[in-house]
Amino acid sequence: MPADVILGIETSCDETAAAVVVGGSDVRANVVSSQIDIHAKYGGVVPEVASRAHVDTIMPVVEEALEVSGLRPDEIDAVAATHGPGLVGALLVGVSAAKAMALVWDVPFIGVNHLEAHLYASFLEEPDLEMPLVILLVSGGHTMLILMEDHLRYRVLGATVDDAAGEAFDKVARVLDLGYPGGPAIDRLSGDGDPAAIAFPRAMANDGWNFSFSGVKTAVVNHVRKNPDTPIADVAASFQEAVADVLVTKARKAAREYGATGLCLAGGVAANSRLRERVSEAAAADGLRAFLPSRAMCTDNAAMVAAAGWWRLAADGPSGLDLGADPSLRLPTD
Helix, strand or coil: CCCCEEEEEECCCCEEEEEEEECCCEEEEEEEEECHHHHHCCCCCCHHHHHHHHHHHHHHHHHHHHHHHCCCHHHCCEEEEEEECCCHHHHHHHHHHHHHHHHHHCCCEEEEEHHHHHHHHHHHHCCCCCCCEEEEEECCCCEEEEEEEECCEEEEEEEECCCCHHHHHHHHHHHCCCCCCHHHHHHHHHCCCCCCCCCCCCCCCCCCCCECCHHHHHHHHHHHHHCCCCCHHHHHHHHHHHHHHHHHHHHHHHHHHHCCCEEEEECHHHHCHHHHHHHHHHHHHHCCEEECCCHHHHCCCHHHHHHHHHHHHHHHCCCCCCCCCCCCCCCCCC
């Protein structure tokens, strides 16, 4: 009998999440407990604080997911958990909890790559996406340009050589005194600004597949210091436009070069309204399909972990119970 009902667990950073997914795409429950309020006073995620919060929250979140799904523990076929990359202490909470449940329920345990899980967020809402796809995986810790040739088959075309896009958003928000998390604050403020007001640099926009966002972050800092009277909304909008411009330029070029059928977004920054708009416009202009996951599927969640776990279990079988947390885990490629 195939392992169709997967309990997914996600604790790689500051979200404690559990989900129940059937057949790799039918989401029966997707519960997320955010730690934003806990970390806001520190201006960012504090690893030790995050780990302790996961310990307190993991079982209530799992219990809620099971209750929402209407399924009993003895109806779960496998337990999947993110084992990297991420904060090592936070990862250990989820991995340990998942192994314990797998042992007690006598079902397989599946260690899931967090980056791969983000790629499968799109398939939860659009299971029949046609490949190959060019996917922009953009988050606080990662900025990657990926060619997805088939299920579980990827090529990483490029990645950031310094700051991830989401990291740059948070740092610029700090400079502008917008609070934490910075990405949503910049997105909201940009709606009142002029994206063409300031010509911030587009580093490496036409140079290979890699990205660099430390330069535009520094340019924002220098501009604010030298021009303190510039409307903050214009600074935010111009910065956001520069980042989106580089991301979309490279994605369009990759789609043409590799014959992709569509452009997809993944990761927390995929919730950014201007980036979503630019990807939609680019895809329409190039005759491609654009897929923009719902905002709930952009941020860290356990439904995407369960989905990726379903595919990995079918292809590779269960993970060993000696599998540990790997904070530097890379996306599996051919």
